[in-house]
Amino acid sequence: MNSEILVNVTPMETRVAIVENGAVQEVYIERSQNRGIVGNIYRGKVVRVLPGMQAAFVDIGLERAAFIHASDIDISHPRLHDEHQTSENKNVPPIFQLVREGEPITVQVIKDPIGTKGARLTTQLSIPSRYLVYVPDSDHIGVSQRIEGDSERERLRELVNSCKDDVGIEKGGFILRTAAESIGEAEIRKDMDYLRRLWRVLEERIKSEKAPQIVYEDLPLHLRITRDLIRADVDKIRIDSRENFQNTLDFVRKYTPEVEPILEYYPGERPVFDLFNVEEDIRRALSRKVDLKSGGYLIIDQTEAMTTIDVNTGAFVGHRNLEETIFKTNLESVTAIVRQLRMRNLGGIIIIDFIDMEDTEHQRQVLRMLEKLLEKDHAKTKVTGVSELGLVEMTRKRTRESLEQMLTEYCQVCDGRGRIKTAQTVCYEIFREILREARAYDTKSYMVLAAQAVVDRLLDEESAAVADLEEFIRKPIHFRVEPMYSQEQFDVVLQ
Template identity: 65%
Template sequence: MAVNEEILINVAPMETRVALVENGVLQEVYLERTQRRGIVGNIFKGKVVRVLPGMQAAFVDIGLEKAGFIHASDIAPLDDSGMEDRNGEVADIRELVREGQSLVVQVVKDPIGTKGARLTTHLSVSARYLVYMPYTRHIGVSNRIEEEVERERLKQLVEESSAKLAESGQTGSGGFILRTVAEGVSEDELLLDIPFLYRLWNEMEERIKSRPVPSVIYEDLPLFMRTMRDLARPHTEKVRIDSREAYARVAKFANKFAPEIANRIEHYPGERPLFDLYSVEDEIEKALDNKVTLKSGGYLIVEQTEAMSTIDVNTGAFVGHRNLEETIFKTNLEAATTIARQLRLRNLGGIIIIDFIDMQDEEHQRQVLRTLEKAMERDNAKTCITGVSELGLVEMTRKRTRESLGQLMCEPCSVCHGRGTLKSAETVCYEIFREIIREARAYDSEKFMVLASQMVIERLLDEESANVADLEEFVGRPIQFQVEPIYTQEQYDIILV
């Protein structure tokens, strides 16, 4: 089935949001806030502040709140000609860097939670069709371009274009990777990218020499411009932008670097917000919930933790028409396509465990797995899916380069501190009883005053009133209660009066 792909760009002074819509259904959301821009792709001149031989890694101060982390495998020593010497072996971290040394690094993963940014010295800068790697002579092609004839054509075009530019005095010593959008492009289009990348790198080399440590050497484009470079493809039907200023910048960029989609870019001037028009706001709201309903009546429970994300599939209200096995199979098939969309929409990364409903038929298992793999093919993030385990679980990984939608838009609950549950009012009442007994044995007082939340006090005076009377008799002192409106359900104080 042909995919009708649209890109919606909502620009405001405080944040920019991008929605990728396929066949009228939201698939991906990108968010960039003015005060907290992502730094993946940015290049820094930093200083090594700590070397960890046991972990084969080092921490590098790049001027952020947390030091960045770099592994020995992400540091390639340079040979006499200034090119990366990749011999396949990872050298001892102590041979590669030392504390106090300045190091030019690029961010490959944003800081997430308590972790600092993940860094590499394998530097690269991107244009529309090409990624330039200044420290390697390798020419590679995106794995998503599968046709061997096209791969060879593109590699040959880059080699010939580089040679032509060298003859005219425009040269660079690095290599290139051809991006997915380069499929089918002409030599003239590639010739636009190569000199641009050479000039960009020459400017950066000057900054590396002159800038102090730590400092920013290169910042990637703002989100709405990166969208045109990374997301807009020749088959993109429409790009709609609700900011006149951003539209002008994007249109200028497209005319120069992506003329094939320049006429599909539109400014949206309507009074109704662009994201409301496509129901994107509603879909984002749903993506922050852990429950996802399926059309059949089944549902998914999606839980994201520090270690991994888990997805549980349930039949719910779906009872089917034939038998239980058929009901389970249909629910799992629908769940597989929905899971692929939810992973993209929520931007879940790392280890993902999917608990499909147990299927006895091995052919059913294979079909569900194939459906999941096919649905994941449109995902730009690198994924790896295993077969169904003995426990009926599907294990997979999805490359994580930035925070998930939930991490970007939410924070841990100030009441439960991210646990997701609170102690019941009954549990808190019994904690109060135990504390009163401890206080009665340790201190003399005329009476006790209990300060707690409305819910807890109501329970103490109602369901637990008989227990309170028994406790007063046991400790030999009266107990009074007072509601504290600002207390959470788990908070209480016992005052000796």
């Protein structure tokens, strides 16, 4: 599989597209005015403790207070040694034993603010480098699940253990990242030394900074990709900004020199995103409907609670029989679904309504293909299988806003419903409003101000109803088009 990473930089925002086999699979956007804060470490202040929710709100200097659950607080908290614990709260102690209002607390952001919700926090700090993640409050040495060989996993654990004392790291644990597969002792030592020096600086800041204050800020997007998104199959990283290319090159030479050969400045006349039609793919990713090559299509609806994906055969009629047509459509839709999950960065609960398959072997093949394609996803996913209703239920870890949340806002006309009242419905609302006004006030006539479509219907299809209403209230009714009104807006003016 051939992969490229395209980096488009402007003063306002940085956009990154991951292209696999010529097709865009993921898009990351970071705007200068509201950068993502996942990974940032803050010296915060507890502003409210909620025992009923086992959680607390923490002021970290943002517009909205951030949220921390008791399960995300390190249970080795010193206060727990002083207070009585029952067997019921042994695993997750009551929140009031862990934090108190007004006290400072060092936290790390694990989920960006999304919608009306504040950032999600943890006290279990971690600092990433190219191959390792340093966890100061743990002695555990973990290995990425994507590194599958048992012998390789054991080799890496032994390598980290042997290097810890030599580098001078007395406490803390490590997680070996996917990029660490097959690396040697020199790379591990270099990463450990970097993390040791960084953590000492952060320790001093944590002791000296007053809450709320940022202690550590993660790298900007164009540098993060060289640390987090590079895999063995990435052939090229193209950056269209000379300044940011040089900035990235300096960073790579210092911390990830193995990335330098694939780094390339792109000076072309065509925008770098036009090389693989990225702009068009972003536009399509904001649509409800996704067309399949066979003629079938997906309908994707994103809500606050979950995302639903409905698979339809559409114009695809197949060649053999109905069951074969359904199976082929479902199989084709899997590739499109996984791509859309990554492109749109859909997270949380996801319900997929494949077309009903009677053949259990067909169900198994579709499910297996879904799980196989999800292995390429950077986000953690879990598929629970086919439910009794024939739905596939899955979860995908959400740490940042989806593409839709980042690039769009609720429609002011429909208030986010996605639908508006028909002209006929608005006409009947106008009739009821006129009747209310006629009972309450004495006037010579009425003027209705409404959108073009509504006035057209009042003068055409509803003209007989208007005449009956005029006869009933014994007053004339006049109409005027207001070009700035939405279809649901209207006013009834007494004259």
